[in-house]
Every structure is written in structure tokens, then in C-alpha cells.
Amino acid sequence: MTAARWRAWYTPIALCMAVAEVLLILFGTVVRVPVWLVWVPALVGLVATVAGFRAAAAGAEGALRAFWRRLAVAMGAVLVAAISQTVDVLTMPSTGLPPLGARTLLLYVAGATLAVTALLRLPGGARSWRRLTTTLLDVAVVAVTGGIAGSQYVDWFVERFGVSAQAWWLNIAMMAIAVAGVVVVVKIMSARQSPVSRGALWWLAPIGLAGPLSTVLMTLFKPWPHLNGSAAVLPFVGLCGVLAARAQHRHVAGARPHQVVDLSAHCRGTAIPLVATVLTSALLTVVRLSTGHLSTVQVTGTALLLLLVVARQAVALAENGTLLRTVARQAMHDELTGLYSRRWFTAAVAAAEGPRTVVLLDLKEFREINDSLGPVAGDALLIAFGKRLTALAADDAVVARLGGDEFGVLLPGTGQAGPLLTANAEPLHAAGHDVLVDLSIGVAEGEADLYRQAEIALREAASGGHRVIRYDASLERRLTQRATVAADLRRALLAGEFHLLYQPIVELPSGRMTGVESLIRWTRPDGEIVSPADFIPVAEDTGLIVELGAWIIDSVCAQAAAWQRQHGPDALTSIAVNVSARQLVDPALPEIVAAALARHRVPAHRLTVEITETAVFGGGRALATVTALAQLGVSIALDDFGTGHSSLGLLRTCPVNAIKVDKSFVDGLGGTPQQEAIATALTGIAETMGLRTVAEGVETAAQARRLFELGYRQAQGFLFARPLPPAAIDALLAQPHPAAA
Structure with missing residues (x-):
């Protein structure tokens, strides 16, 4: 069998054939229609079903694929039987019964037998002895119920069609189809983890009614010999089959990898005795009221049914204990690792x-x-x-x-x-x-x-x-302090308690100020100063750093615009702003920066965004954000270089314009060659790659001299200036050759 793919037109075709058959029957009770025309929707509907079953098999694996393949073969036999019956109707004379040859009956029985075989070979979940016993009892309950109903059906059939050989062959074929339907119902109600979609099984179940229903319709269509009971039901067999294949296709497409104990399946299984008892009681009540008596088969079957129901419920009670223990274990244990939950x-x-x-x-x-x-x-x-x-x-x-x-x-x-x-x-x-x-x-x-x-x-x-x-107790105190800071952060932002200071970045050896780095400060209304080391981590944890960072970016751009208007466009080559790891995973950051630059009319190259190595070391969303910022024309600087997840490869993958060498390496200047090794190597690498280097934390004139000797041309630190308010930077810029204080 070649692979097939699910086609969207299977369902509309099957539905149209079912509707067409209904219209033909209604029209045929008024006007005689061609006999062959009544059979067209039946044959087309069955063709769509065979195609649907093959598509369901192609999209499945293992036992599931074998099941749908077997069903496709079974439905193929039914299709051939329908073609054979069409030939019978067109060529054989009517003898009271609709024309029906032995070949056709044999094909219908073969199709039903193949379908039952496919269903019986379908895995149904757990295979414990209790489960097997329960399944056997379920089958027995349904079989006895079907036997009681079948005895009444046989009486009705004999009364309508007699006891001729053709009539009995017809009866055997119809009962075989009904058995297929019964097996489907048992599978639906007893299977725990069937690989077949439960929706697909429910759509397959009504097919078993096709046989008995067709014989009922045969009696109703006697005044209209051009109509046929089989032709009337086969389009609906096709529709149910296509809907079953469609349900399986959707189930496979949305299948979930992990399974747990299916409590709902267990509940459906225990419903079998109840449903069987109710249906049997209703049937016997109708028979008793209509005939005034019950047959020996019906009385004996009812007694046997009650015994089976009692046995079934006894096993169910024992199974409930196992089920509850299994559920309790699942509640106590993690499904993946088997450890406790x-x-x-x-x-x-x-x-x-x-x-x-x-x-x-x-x-x-x-x-x-x-x-x-x-x-x-x-x-x-x-x-x-x-x-x-x-x-x-x-x-x-x-x-x-x-x-x-x-x-x-x-x-x-x-x-x-x-x-x-x-x-x-x-x-x-x-x-x-x-x-x-x-x-x-x-x-x-x-x-x-x-x-x-x-x-x-x-x-x-x-x-x-x-x-x-x-x-230890200090952790609790820090947690309480952090909670307090977190509660105050948003209020402080709305109340305007934050402000920015700016630390000059100078040119070596002259000390001329070429840029500044912005630094945030928080002063409470009572004058208390909250250290950035205390509130920045809290802002990161709470996510408020995104809103706070947006305020900083806008404030820095506004200040840069003010200095640009007052001191000329070349007063400062760069104004830097620090961006945290949390901000870098915010996809809106490039838009925030672009909007602030546009709002304050600041050229993008005047803004430097300082990031840490750790923030972009893993790549992903953070690196994509940095790349988007670089595409705006903003300069990118790696802050505290050499102290995080340092990797020279990062200088190649990340669009960096400058590296800021950490104070810890500056402190080693003037010592042994080993202490100066990193600071010496970094300036050589940066020069080769065309990057600017800024030495941080310069505190002595000796350090400044040595940095210049090593090739550094920019630096910042307390030697030149501490972080200053905007007015102090204004004063420096107003000097003819602004030098750091």
C-alpha cells in the first residue's frame, strides 16, 4: 500500500454523498428514479472512506498504522460488496427480497470479519490480570446484551423475510456487521490508553448499525422497489468512516508525549454494565408490553447478564484499589525522574x-x-x-x-x-x-x-x-531590606527621587575631557542616599530596571541635547549609559533608544551603550538586541572587560566599538611584568581590531603615565574627576580646553 496524505476534501465529499442520498430517497418516494443513481452516493462515499483510512495509516506508526491499514482493507471489501450488490440489483430479478447474490453476501461478511479482526488486534492499554478479566467480562456483558437483542431481531427478521436460504444469508451478513459495531463499543469503553483516538472509535461505532438498519429500511422501501436499504445506509457508513479518519489525523497532529493513568477511561469502562443493563431492561419492557410474554432466551439471557454484571463490579472494586494506589504514587513522585514530588x-x-x-x-x-x-x-x-x-x-x-x-x-x-x-x-x-x-x-x-x-x-x-x-539570620534581614527597597523603587521613580551624575572620560596624556559616563543616584526625601549596589540588583529582580533604564536613557539623551545646544556639537564625542542584562533581553530596548535619540535630536554615534561581557556571553536574545543597537549607529562598549565570562571570541561576534579595562588590571600597573600582562595584551588586541580602549579606575599619576606608555589614549577615574552633577560638567565644557577637575 503506497503512502497517502490526508486531503481536506475527504470530509466534504462524504458529507455531500450522505446529503445526496437523503434527497434521492425523498425524491424517489414521489418519482421513480433510475436504480443505478441511488447507488452512486453509496459507492463514492465508500471510496472516500477507503482513502481516508489509508491516509490515517500513512500518518501513523507501529500498531496504529497496522490498525488503519486493516480497516482500509476491510472497507475495501465492503466497497467491492457494494459494487457487487449494485450489479445484483441491475441484473437479478426481485423475489420479495431485494436482489442480493451469494457473492455479495460473502463480501459483506468478509468486510465485517476483517473489521472485527482489526479491532480485536488493537492494543487496549494495561495488561494486568484484573484488566484482562475486566475486558473479558465487558465483552461477555455486551455479548449477552447483544444476544438478547439479537433474539428479538431474529424473530422480527423471520416474520418479515421468512426462512429461505437467501434470507438466512442476509441475516448472517447483517449480524456480522452488528458484531463489528459491538466490538467497537467495547473497545471504546474498556480501552485505557488505546493508540486510536477515542473520537475516531466513537465515529466507527455507528457503522455496526448499518446492517440491521438496512434490513429495517428494506421493509419500509417495499412500495418503492427502485430504492434499496443498503444504498440508503452506505453513504452514512462512508461519512462515519471519513470522520473517524479525520479525528485520528487531528489526534496524531496534536499528540502529547507523556501519558498518565487515564481515570476517565476507567470510568467509561465501569459504565458498560450500567449501559447494558439499562438497554436490556428497556428492550424487555417493550417486548413484554407488546407481546405479553418473554421468550426463554430472553429470560435466561437476563439472568446470565445479572450474574456477569455482579462479577464485573466485583473485579472493578478490586481494580479501584490498584488504581488509587497508582494515582497516589503519581501524586507523590515526579513523572520524569521518578523522584519524590x-x-x-x-x-x-x-x-x-x-x-x-x-x-x-x-x-x-x-x-x-x-x-x-x-x-x-x-x-x-x-x-x-x-x-x-x-x-x-x-x-x-x-x-x-x-x-x-x-x-x-x-x-x-x-x-x-x-x-x-x-x-x-x-x-x-x-x-x-x-x-x-x-x-x-x-x-x-x-x-x-x-x-x-x-x-x-x-x-x-x-x-x-x-x-x-x-x-543565617543576616539573609533574612537582607531579604527584608530588599523587599523594602523594592516597595520604594516605583514610588521613588514616580516621585522623581533619582538623578544622574556624570564621570568624565579624558584623553591621555592631556587630561582633556572627551566624554562622560552617566551614573544613577537615589536620594530619599529625608536626605538618605541609597547606594546603587543596594537598589540596582533589586530593580533587576523585580523587572523595574526596564522602566528605570528607559528613564535613564531618555534623561541622558536630553542632557546630551542640552550640552550640544549650549557648547556646540563637538563639545563631547560620547556620552555613555549602562544597560543591564535584564534590559538586553527586552526586545523593545532598541525602539526605546531610537525614540529617545529622535525625540531629543541627538546623533546616534554620540551615545555609547555600555554592556557587560556576562550579559551577552551566551548569545541569544541579548546579542540580537546589541546588534540592533549597533545598527542604529550607537557605539557599544564592553564594560569591566576581563572580569566576567571573558572570551576574545566575543570581540569578534559582538559588534563592539570599545573595551573598558577593569580597575583590577589598572591597579597592577607598575608592578611585575606578570601583573601588567593583561593590561598590556588588551591594548595590543584592541589596536589590531580597531577598537578604542578606556582604562577605568585610574587613581594615580603614575598609573596614568604607565597607561599612556602602553598605548592607552582614554581613561577615567578619581585622578581626573569623581562623578559630577550636570552643572559641574557645564563648567568644564565652558573652559577653552575642558580638562577634568
Whole structure:
């Protein structure tokens, strides 16, 4: 069978054929229509179904593909049977029954048998002995119910069509089709994790009614011999088949990779006895009211049905216990790693008595690893890390995955966390990759409130760049202070409590001011000065740095415009503004900068954006933002160069115009050649790559002289000037040759 693809026109064609058949039947009760015309929608509808089943098979794999292929073959047999019946109707004389040859009946039985075989071979989920017993009892309940209904159907059939050989063959064919429908219903109600879409199974179920319904229609169409019961139902068989294939196509397209215990499937399974009992009761009530008695088969079948229902419910009660235990385990354990879940871990920490230790671990940069290596490797990394933690922890420890890339370990006693701190000492093997992970670890020891304390320590480790933080009371005080600062930040921004100072950048050796770097300051209404070291990290954590940064950019551009108007366009070659890592992942930053430059009519090349190496080291969104800023014409400077994730390759991949050499390297000037090595190398690299170099933190004349000797032509530091208010910069610019104070 060649591969097929789902076509959007399958469903409209099948629907049109069903509607056309209804219209032909209605019209045929008034005017005699050609016999062959009644069969056209039936044949076209079945062709669409065979094509739909083949498309469903092509989009599936394994047992699912085999199932849809078998159904396509079964429906192909039904299509051939319909063609054969069309020939029978056109060539054979009518003998009371509609013309129906042995060949046609055999083909219908073959199609129904093939469909039943396909359904019986379809996997239905768990294979425990209880599940197998339940399935067998379900089949028996439905079979007995069908037998009771079938006995009544046979009586009706004999009364209408007699006991001729042709009539009995017709009856066998119709019952075979009905059995196929019964098997579908059993599959729907008992399968737990069937690979076939439940919607597809429900659309297949009505096909089993086609046989008995066609015989009913045969009696209704006796006044109109040009109409046929089979022709009337086959277009709807085609429509249901196409809708089943369509449901399977959509199910495969939106399939989810992980499965859990299907409680709803279990509930549907337990509904089989109830549905069977209700239907049987309704049937027997109708028969009793219409005939005044019940047959021996109906009475015996009802008794057997009750016994089967009791047995089925007894097994269901036993299965419920297993199901509840499985659900409880899923609630206690993480599905991916098999470790305990957050809920179980927090409960275990709260219930533990005596001194104990809680260790929380977070995998740094896991998202980047997951994005670069793929989710399969990411999942494998989490599983491998969970196994390593379990191996490092004590036998009586509780190891849990708390969610995402965060893990927790509960240890008895104190001073037991040492082995866990080496969890990243060796690479982890993940889907063919060896990955060395970095960790943030929070540790809390004692007897009370340990989980919260460990969370505080972990948060401090992650935000402060530390690897391991042990909880103590000072962390709580810092947390309270940080919360207070966070609450005040937005109010301060709205109240105008922030202002900017500017530190001159000078030319060596003359000391002439060529540019300035803007620095933010916060003064409370009571005169208290809040250090940037205290509020900038809080602004980063809360996200307020984006709004604060936009204010800084606009203020810097406004000040640059004012100096430009007052002192001429060449008074300062550059005015620098610091941009944080959080701002760089904001896609709106280039628009903010462009709008501020346009609003204040400042040439883009006059603005320098200072970034840190760490902020762009990983590439991604941050590097894309820097590239967009460079495309505006803004200068880019790497601040504190040499202290972060230093990489000479960064100078090639990042659109840098200048590097600012950190004060720690300037402090080594005048010492040994080893102490001067980095400062010496950087100026050579920068000159080769056509980059400007600015030495930061220059505090002595000796340092300035040595920097000039090494090739540095720009510097800033307390030797030249401390950060100054705008008015002081005005005074310097007003001098004929502005030199730093």
C-alpha cells in the first residue's frame, strides 16, 4: 500500500454523498428514479472512506498504522460488496427480497470479519490480570446484551423475510456487521490508553448499525422497489468512516508525549454494565408490553447478564484499589525522574522531627542547555542529575524534583550536606552528550521552617552569583531590606527621587575631557542616599530596571541635547549609559533608544551603550538586541572587560566599538611584568581590531603615565574627576580646553 496524505476534501465529499442520498430517497418516494443513481452516493462515499483510512495509516506508526491499514482493507471489501450488490440489483430479478447474490453476501461478511479482526488486534492499554478479566467480562456483558437483542431481531427478521436460504444469508451478513459495531463499543469503553483516538472509535461505532438498519429500511422501501436499504445506509457508513479518519489525523497532529493513568477511561469502562443493563431492561419492557410474554432466551439471557454484571463490579472494586494506589504514587513522585514530588517533599520536611538539613539545588543555565541540545537531552540531563543526587545522598534521605530544574534533598541531622555540594564535579551523560552543569545551592539546617530558609538561601545564591549559600539570620534581614527597597523603587521613580551624575572620560596624556559616563543616584526625601549596589540588583529582580533604564536613557539623551545646544556639537564625542542584562533581553530596548535619540535630536554615534561581557556571553536574545543597537549607529562598549565570562571570541561576534579595562588590571600597573600582562595584551588586541580602549579606575599619576606608555589614549577615574552633577560638567565644557577637575 503506497503512502497517502490526508486531503481536506475527504470530509466534504462524504458529507455531500450522505446529503445526496437523503434527497434521492425523498425524491424517489414521489418519482421513480433510475436504480443505478441511488447507488452512486453509496459507492463514492465508500471510496472516500477507503482513502481516508489509508491516509490515517500513512500518518501513523507501529500498531496504529497496522490498525488503519486493516480497516482500509476491510472497507475495501465492503466497497467491492457494494459494487457487487449494485450489479445484483441491475441484473437479478426481485423475489420479495431485494436482489442480493451469494457473492455479495460473502463480501459483506468478509468486510465485517476483517473489521472485527482489526479491532480485536488493537492494543487496549494495561495488561494486568484484573484488566484482562475486566475486558473479558465487558465483552461477555455486551455479548449477552447483544444476544438478547439479537433474539428479538431474529424473530422480527423471520416474520418479515421468512426462512429461505437467501434470507438466512442476509441475516448472517447483517449480524456480522452488528458484531463489528459491538466490538467497537467495547473497545471504546474498556480501552485505557488505546493508540486510536477515542473520537475516531466513537465515529466507527455507528457503522455496526448499518446492517440491521438496512434490513429495517428494506421493509419500509417495499412500495418503492427502485430504492434499496443498503444504498440508503452506505453513504452514512462512508461519512462515519471519513470522520473517524479525520479525528485520528487531528489526534496524531496534536499528540502529547507523556501519558498518565487515564481515570476517565476507567470510568467509561465501569459504565458498560450500567449501559447494558439499562438497554436490556428497556428492550424487555417493550417486548413484554407488546407481546405479553418473554421468550426463554430472553429470560435466561437476563439472568446470565445479572450474574456477569455482579462479577464485573466485583473485579472493578478490586481494580479501584490498584488504581488509587497508582494515582497516589503519581501524586507523590515526579513523572520524569521518578523522584519524590514537591508536595511530598514539603510534607516530609514539615513532618520530620529533630535536627535535619534541607538542601535545594538549581541547575544554572539549564534553559540554554535545553534549547541548544534539545528537550530529549534536557530530560535526560534531569534524570541523570536526579540519579547522581540519589547516589550522593544518605540511604534515609528524601530526594525530590521540585519542578523544572530545581531539586531538593532532606537529610537527617546536620552537617551532612557536604557530598551534595560536589554534585557537579563530573560531567553528566545526557542523550549522547557530556554536560558539565553549574549549580546554585541553598542549605538550611536546624529544626523549624527549613524549607523556607533553604529557599531564601537558594535565591541569594542564584541572584548573588554565589554557588553555595547557607542560611543565617543576616539573609533574612537582607531579604527584608530588599523587599523594602523594592516597595520604594516605583514610588521613588514616580516621585522623581533619582538623578544622574556624570564621570568624565579624558584623553591621555592631556587630561582633556572627551566624554562622560552617566551614573544613577537615589536620594530619599529625608536626605538618605541609597547606594546603587543596594537598589540596582533589586530593580533587576523585580523587572523595574526596564522602566528605570528607559528613564535613564531618555534623561541622558536630553542632557546630551542640552550640552550640544549650549557648547556646540563637538563639545563631547560620547556620552555613555549602562544597560543591564535584564534590559538586553527586552526586545523593545532598541525602539526605546531610537525614540529617545529622535525625540531629543541627538546623533546616534554620540551615545555609547555600555554592556557587560556576562550579559551577552551566551548569545541569544541579548546579542540580537546589541546588534540592533549597533545598527542604529550607537557605539557599544564592553564594560569591566576581563572580569566576567571573558572570551576574545566575543570581540569578534559582538559588534563592539570599545573595551573598558577593569580597575583590577589598572591597579597592577607598575608592578611585575606578570601583573601588567593583561593590561598590556588588551591594548595590543584592541589596536589590531580597531577598537578604542578606556582604562577605568585610574587613581594615580603614575598609573596614568604607565597607561599612556602602553598605548592607552582614554581613561577615567578619581585622578581626573569623581562623578559630577550636570552643572559641574557645564563648567568644564565652558573652559577653552575642558580638562577634568
